[in-house]
Amino acid sequence: MEPFVFIRGDIRTGKRCYFSTGCNIQGPARIGSSVFFGERTSVGFPSQRQIIQFQEGKAESPWTDSTTTKIGNRCIIRTESVIYAGSQIGDNVRTGHNTLIREQVTIGDNTLVGTGVVIDGNTSVGKNVSIQTNVYIPWQTMIEDHVFLGPNCILTNDKYVMRKDYELKGPILRKGVSVGAGAVILPAIEIGPEAVIGAGAVVTKNVPPKAIVYGVPGRIHSSVPDSWKIPME
Numbered sequence: 001m002e003p004f005v006f007i008r009g010d011i012r013t014g015k016r017c018y019f020s021t022g023c024n025i026q027g028p029a030r031i032g033s034s035v036f037f038g039e040r041t042s043v044g045f046p047s048q049r050q051i052i053q054f055q056e057g058k059a060e061s062p063w064t065d066s067t068t069t070k071i072g073n074r075c076i077i078r079t080e081s082v083i084y085a086g087s088q089i090g091d092n093v094r095t096g097h098n099t100l101i102r103e104q105v106t107i108g109d110n111t112l113v114g115t116g117v118v119i120d121g122n123t124s125v126g127k128n129v130s131i132q133t134n135v136y137i138p139w140q141t142m143i144e145d146h147v148f149l150g151p152n153c154i155l156t157n158d159k160y161v162m163r164k165d166y167e168l169k170g171p172i173l174r175k176g177v178s179v180g181a182g183a184v185i186l187p188a189i190e191i192g193p194e195a196v197i198g199a200g201a202v203v204t205k206n207v208p209p210k211a212i213v214y215g216v217p218g219r220i221h222s223s224v225p226d227s228w229k230i231p232m233e
Contacts (some may be wrong), residue, residue, distance in 0.1 A: 032073035141170030
């Protein structure tokens, strides 16, 4: 443990964890073995609900909520990443620098969360997923196993951009989906297993399994060849 590490509350860790300078670890938290935390990382950051409860005098502190944050074994959490309270992170998960993982996010084993990625709350990310630099994943999104998201992809969850009442719902990306750099996927879209979305595409309709989609708006142009492999498999 390096200097200026701040630990508050019920924190339990396994063996050989490393906390770099300026880490801020808020409990309750359960951290596995051989976890590395880069400089100024934050774990257990309070949700907006917790902060408002404190502001309204309904809680003595923003950290009084009992929601436990969990981080598995052999994870690498790089410099200035922020993990909110209540998120559940599996084994062998790696983040880039300056990642943001909001409350109630689950991330499966062996997943990469690249530099500058934002994952908003109540989102599920599967195992063996590769999320590249500067991807945005909104509230209420589901990403299954073996998915690849290229740099600067944007997933959305507000169909009417705050012009009318609408239940926010992000896309569903089924197992083995690949999304090229800079693609945009609209709210509540379901992309079928092993489909491929080309770089810069704007996906406005559901995509069937193994379809290759590109263009603005995105259209099906062909099917994935049987010789292509599933990402991260």
